[in-house]
Amino acid sequence: MSSIRSVAGAAISPIDPALERRWDRLAVEVGSPPFVRPGWLRAWAAAFGRASHLRLLTVERDGELAAALPLLAGRWALRSPTNSETPLFCPIAADAEAAGRLADLLLTAGRGVVDLDALAPQETASRTLLEEVAHSGVSVLRRPLRQSPYIDVGGDPAAFQRGLSKNRRHGLRRLTNRLRDAGEVTFEVHDGRAGLEGLLRDGFRLEARPWKRAAGSAILSRPAALRFYTAVARWAAAQDILRLAFLRLDGRPIAFGYTIQQHSTLYFLKLGMDDAYQRFGPGVVFTQRLIDHAFAQPGLTQLDLLGENEQYKADFASGTHEQLRLQIFPSRRIAPLQRAAAVSAAELRTYLVNRMSEQTRTRLSAVRNRLRR
Structure with a gap:
């Protein structure tokens, strides 16, 4: 450097x-x-x-x-x-x-x-x-x-829950009760200073959902991504900012979150879940448990959900960044030409992507990820 x-x-x-x-x-x-x-x-x-x-x-x-x-x-x-x-x-x-x-x-x-x-x-x-x-x-x-969604977690958690839509509150209750009826439900957050390799192994397995493996976008599908997230976890654990969260059913991990907590923000980088438990909505239940955890942490004011403003995130979000x-x-001297070329390239890329079917986009994404490997 x-x-x-x-x-x-x-x-x-x-x-x-x-x-x-x-x-x-x-x-x-x-x-x-x-x-x-x-x-x-x-x-x-x-x-x-x-x-x-x-x-x-x-x-x-x-x-x-x-x-x-x-x-x-x-x-x-x-x-x-x-x-x-x-x-x-x-x-x-x-x-x-x-x-x-x-x-x-x-x-x-x-x-x-x-x-x-x-x-x-x-x-x-x-x-x-x-x-x-x-x-x-x-x-x-x-x-x-x-536009990346975030949640304000510095206030009253009960008021936050009341602010959710009626459908979201009803759905959470239904999924939580269904999961509780299936066995013992626990939520754990680890700082990675003990058993890090095992935690990452379990978490990355959950993140590698079948559709992500098929597209080549799972962390385990890309050696570079695996090296990266492993190295970041080791660094973050040494800095005491790593937070690896698990939702477990009878001790078995069914959902996972790779997060980093620094200053007053908890950054939610990766979500994984076991699709065999899809009927319990493990991703949604996990997100609610993570929100509860964030509200309970002294000094935390924001849970940054990061990434795109997907619907399940938007249902919880306080706003977007x-x-x-x-x-x-x-x-x-040459700025006009450079700018025009950049605009043309962006417009062409947008046009081609919009013309593609979802199936074609998925295939191209898989090819790109294979080339990266």
Whole structure:
């Protein structure tokens, strides 16, 4: 990894463990999400073959690290270290001044196009970066990516339950009673400091539902994803932020959640369940139990469900957080051509996807995942 330290030519120098520790300390101090901490990105880059391209754009102030932005440095572009396994992405900054300086450096880094995916505007540093880029006069392309649901868990859990739709409350009662009639139901949350490998083995087995295996999208179907989530779990357990949750029936795990708890947020990354127990609605019951758990944790104010706003999530959600893709074209000479090419490629991709049948999309997804393996 390297650090871009100056505006003129965006000097890149090797990063050492001391700078990595400063990066992590800053991220924790300012409340950045775990997905921009070095532990997460080190695991991501190693698993997906991008370790040699990972860089860090930094702002130093009075001898202290004031802002940082992880990037992938290519010959013609700077990109965010993100892919389909990235819940969200954002800069890290001590304050608005540092975030603004980071934006200045990004615009003058001399690498052509800047492409930031899964950017989370709700993060303060992201908002500042977006404002600075908008005021700079350079050509940009800003496209919505998804709306990720979240649940406010800092209030009264009884009031939350009353706020659910009548159908959802009735359905939860019916499924919970049906499951209780079938045997002893327990809900457990583990921090991974003991028995981690066994917990991951049970969890990944539940996540690998038959339809996900067929499409090649299960963690166990993709060696890179398996390496990544295993490495992240080990790092998160060492940081005491890993939370692996299980819903069990007579001791047998029937639903699983891979979550990370940092600051005041519980991030819900992966859900798995045993389809042999589908009549009990294990995924829905598990989600309700996880919500109950989040409400009971001191200091937690939000359960971030992440990903797309699927119906079962929307039924519980308090609101959504936007994520977007931001492409910056700093070169005034060729920016119009670059932007036009990016727009055309996006429109063509959208057109082709919309013309495909669901069966064709599934087949192409399976082929893509096989190629990744």
